[in-house]
Amino acid sequence: MNLPLSPLLRAEGLSVAYGTHEVVTNVGFELGRGKSLALIGESGSGKSTIARAVLRLLPATGHATGRVEFDGQELLGLPERRFRPVRGRRIGFVPQDPGNSLNPVRTIGAQAMEAAALLDEPDKALRKALILETFAQVGLDNPQRVYGSYPHQLSGGMLQRVLIGLAVLPRPSLLVADEPTSALDVTIQKRILDLLSKLQEELQISLLLITHDLAIAAERADSIVVLKDGAIQEAGNTTTVFSAPSSSYARKLHGDVPALNPDRYRPLREPGFRQLVARRDKAPKIEVSGVTKSFTVDGKVLTAVNDVSFEVQAGTTHALVGESGSGKTTAIRLLLGLEQPDTGKIVVGGEQVNGRSPEQLRSVWRHLQLVYQNPFTSLDPTWTVEKIVREPLDRFKMGTHQERALAVRKAFAEVGLGEHLLSRKPAALSGGQRQRVAIARSLVLRPDVIVLDEPTSALDVSVQADIVEVLLSLQVKLGLTYVFVSHDLALVRQLAHTVSVMQRGRIVEHGTVGEIFDRPRQPYTRSLLESIPSGTARFLREPSLCSSGRSSMRKRSHDRHRPRPGTVGVIPSEEAPRVQHARLVQR
Template sequence: MTALLRVSDLRVDYGSGRRANPAVRGVSLEVAPGEIVAVVGESGSGKSTIAHALVRLLPGEAHIRGGSIVFDGTDLMKASTATLRRIRGGRIGFVPQDPSHSLNPLMRVGEQVAETLRRHRRLSRADAAARAVEILREVGIPDPELRASQYPHELSGGLRQRVLIGIAWACEPALVIADEPTSALDATVQRHVLDRMQALARAHGTAVLLVTHDLAVAADRADRIIVVEKGEIVEAGVARDVLSAPQNGYTRRLVAAAPGLNSERLQSRLNVVDRMQPSSPEPLVVVSGLTKTYGSARSGGGAPAVDRAEFSIARGSTFSLVGESGSGKSTTARMVARIIGADEGSIVFDGADITTLSGEPLRQLRRRIQVVYQNPFGSLDPRMTVERLVAEPLRAFGVGTAKERSATVRELLGQVRLNADLLGRRPAQLSGGQRQRVAIARALALRPELVVLDEPVSALDVSVQEQVLRLLVELQAEFGLTYLFISHDLGVIRQISDRIAVMKDGRIVEQADAARIFADAEHPYTRELIGAIPGRLA
């Protein structure tokens, strides 16, 4: 079959002259009509640069240094600006990664879809507006007439991403390039968005170039997979063959790290057979009737964020709360850590009721309960060095002399597998995985008994994600830590949990040992979450 898109020896640099940094190094690929091809790699691999280069939408500091891009017989490298404008949106659709930055916040959603139709299909304003509503319906947006009149901030992340898909498919293009179209979405929303995108591709015979860091997502959706590392293609082939028998070491690491493609728990893979046994059969944490409401909900005008949650956490174990955004899991964790207060219910920690602690007793509790947040770049002070960040809890509680604290910080960095030469760096000078390890070291500085981990790996590439999860398991075995782990991703939860509670609309709808949840889930919502784990369709 003749290729719709043919890329030969594409080379892209960032910067120029002696400061030029090669981002894409001689990439060649083809996409046939109606084919779904996934370009897979970690952050910094060059995959998004490839996607943007294909439609000549690179940032100003990036330069195409060589190669050719031929789309349906047209050499895009030699095409005029007018020709590129006709092709982009008309013949090639583009789905960007972040809808919050890609949709115009000052324009209604329907108008943004209609604008593409007026520009490329020359429809009248009335016809374009009517067709825009139909497109919103086709991409699975409920009440499309209402949504068309709303602004982007009035839609959820999943709905905004569907709007972008609708814009990309509005003119029934021959090719759609989707750059990480679901990386910021909950697992169930991700599945629904990808289902809709795949259905549109099949219905219209559209070819899709799907850019993703998640090999499990590629496994579900792609006919062929292209693996990119450091700007070069290291492996390519039929999806089934690449996943079942990867030839390249980098590909094998990605396959091993993808939660959806790897069903084993990290504990069994690490052979942690000597995990510290609890010194007491009594649970470390017991939560009863925990309730939290915000705003008008207190006066009966809305639903509580958390509604009568009850669970206990065994010492030395990992208890996971899982659910989609808005389910109440993070609010529950913040109440357990006493970051916010509960409206009703009780929290018993190590036999003592901590629900209403205040003042110095609450401050001393901070030594025993620590939190690791989702985004270490936001939770770590950008002005402080790694050494100061990790030492800060020790200084705050007057632990040791300055010399002793410095030695403790070095010891902590070693425990989270970071080199001491990072001590003088600031968060902006670290990778995402390094920042999260610094956050973990900081949380461990006071030797807490309970660590609350709020989406600690959701912002990381799958291979870095696995490294951090593996580290958490090793630290738990070494120090007898108890974890309250928060995530929207059951693929991650499966790897690390002893017991799981599933939350929906503020309520725990099911809880049981991890093995039973995955073998015989009772609640339909739990089964839906399990079904949404990427890689299960492979």
């Protein structure tokens, strides 16, 4: 009789406090060998703190109690000198932001050599060969070029693959991935998640996935633990938690995921759809015609926007979508008059934008405002939010001091913020509150058009849902016209009326949301749509994402560190769902 394998990772009664403030309370779970477990929840739910407690990477003020066992060994009470061989060698870590995780002034190869030191391989040439082989295995096409590059010379997706490669190089038993795709385009996100799933199966690595996206968790994990305010709300196998969540919080998370609820805001979008029909023969609010913009980079001419044309009707939302480098940001900079096109014409509200000086553009900017991607960096940290929101009124010298103060309070109320926050600075606000401040600032001049540049990409899905509802409610109330730039196609489907799909500076497809999402004509558009997490536990494997070991290095006793040969084929969808058999503990 075969006895069941003991779990690789077990937490019992785990609590974590920073000083006297407890942020994780009495958490318990188990992760089986070769299995995957997702910790999900909003910011502040404690999921990343749990991961850092497992890795013994809590700050000096952090203190963990309870019990964490890894492969039968208790970790929390282990002296640091005895735990150090575990971290990195047996437990790997993939952080959230590759841009902040790699040293910008050292080559990738120099930093990879530090990770290779965990292999106990004395031969430097063999260590480099192992690094290059692992880079190939994680899907980096030219490992030698990557090895010699600096971080700024690689894309975000390539940097994330580098981090995954460095984490799996010592062949750990457990990989902890903390929001590994939150800053990536939807297509790159899918490739990275496919890669993690493939490595998990190919190398029999257990995966502890930290995410706020229930759709990703449902698609990638065997089991789910739902956290709120540091406590478990619900835990179980993925199929059960996803299809029939028992806690109100898990049901709310399910309702806030755009991919799972495409028609959530349809009543708020209906006026815009009616506008598309009613204004079909009228002049559009925004007209971009044949616009081209090139830049010279290192002596080479780069065409960022190539013969782009689109129209936006008043009172509707038009989305520009595409991968990084598709030209979306350059297109909106041209629309705002922050760059001048080489050719073409841009008209907003009957006024031409291109060919005018900043002084001449003041009348256009009065009716054309921008909400940036990251409110933490776009809001002056030394100002109160009242001053931040009032600044456009001061610059345009609109009204008396009392009238400006009233306008600020009105804008605050419209975005659902209380007046008690007016005296605070941005650092004292949550991410959602900061983004509401940014929207209030854009509204205070009573513009006709607002450009939204990835306005929710840095927010949790629940906060994102609140912001989207605010934006659509304001559109209905004030008749606003939005240009929405995003790589999140599921979100675009929820709030946009028309869509332009950009690829390499060109618009390859244009139409209503229904036309683009339900009847895409271009293969590129279809690839974008297929990358949206569906929430179905499919566990698709694409062999092209992972190369098998192909190095010609001579065989040594250290071959146990080499990637295992062979690739994993695509698993038919009917065979894909897998149920986590390890018991989940909830204390």
